[in-house]
Amino acid sequence: MTRILAFGDSLTWGHKPEDGTRHPAEFLWPNVLQQELGVEVISEGLGGRTTVFDDHSGPCCRNGAKVLPILLHSHSPLDLVIVMLGTNDLKPTICGRAEGATAGMKRLAQIIRAHPYDGIGQVPKVLLVSPPPCVIGPDGVTGGGRDVAETQRLAPMYQQLALDLGVAFFDAGTVATTSAIDGVHLPAKDTASIGSALAAPVRELLNL
Template sequence: MKTILAYGDSLTYGANPLIGGPRHAFENRWPSVLEAGLGGQVRVIAEGLGGRTTAFDDWTADADRNGARILPTLLASHAPLDLVIIMLGTNDLKPAVCGSALTASFGMRRLVQLTRGHFAMLNEPVPQILLVAPPLACATDNADMIRSFGGVEHAVRESGEFAAHYQRRAQELNTGFFDASTVATPDPLDGIHLDAANTRAIGEGLAPVVASMLAL
């Protein structure tokens, strides 16, 4: 059986767009849906943390949200791996963190370098990597949430650039690429997070891409 690490933020965790709402049920989180969609041929390890960035510090958080600092530990913990799926960058759009989709794509490049370097250093097989551009932001009445992302105009504009930047990084680095905005849209309740159906849609959309990459 092949093993996949799904590395992401609250969208991978299954956060509810309703303030104070419960985490989406296990069967509705996209890593679970992906695993089910691949017919028992893979095990998908979900590593989603709300607020996680690609490679930047967020000193307002109560846990380490820097994806580049945490990734090597998780690679060591879950090895061996056949594929690492990375869907990060939304939190990078916060002006207090980074503020730019382009710079987030540079953070994704660093995560690819860390993954490959980690396994090469150990002389172990290097897993394939799939970069996923996150869904777009949208307008919302949740002022606190959207303002933390620089306001509606900034969040919508920058999130709309994820796919182009991430696809370029994927081509440069010879990784897989998938644009989650083609299958999922955020809930206007907070403009960032997804309802259960859209969370599921990411796993469903990824299934054929992953099956092809792993020759299942």
């Protein structure tokens, strides 16, 4: 069976902007994508996950580059890895700049392509997804003090990165809008919309 790894942060995990609990399973974008395509989509979302930056303020390792090789091996064989990260890179205490997130996404793509699969699977295809931009929350700032303008820079920079690397790209901000409740996370319907919108490009990418 075709197997896809969805690698992301709280937007993939399904963080409710109202209270931080998890959206019901039927709204999570990896689950929606799985339902749409009839293939296996493995959800690997972790709140606070970055592309390549350490963040020791959380309860576990949030550095995506450190855990990705483990996941590539444990979930192989994989046909596709979808990476939607960068929002947490833009916390001012971590990086704060879209250039840093873009460099991190480049490194993750390199890890996926260069991983020693050693007979457990072929090198999977890569789809880079830019997360929906943050918005101003009710307190006049975004969660974690992110700069909204920097979050808006991710989509064009990720798109150019994908072109440079020869991998696929999708802008989740074209189908989902961040909730003003906290300025960072997505309502249930917008979370689901990402999974529905990814179905067509993934079908084309994998010839499903």
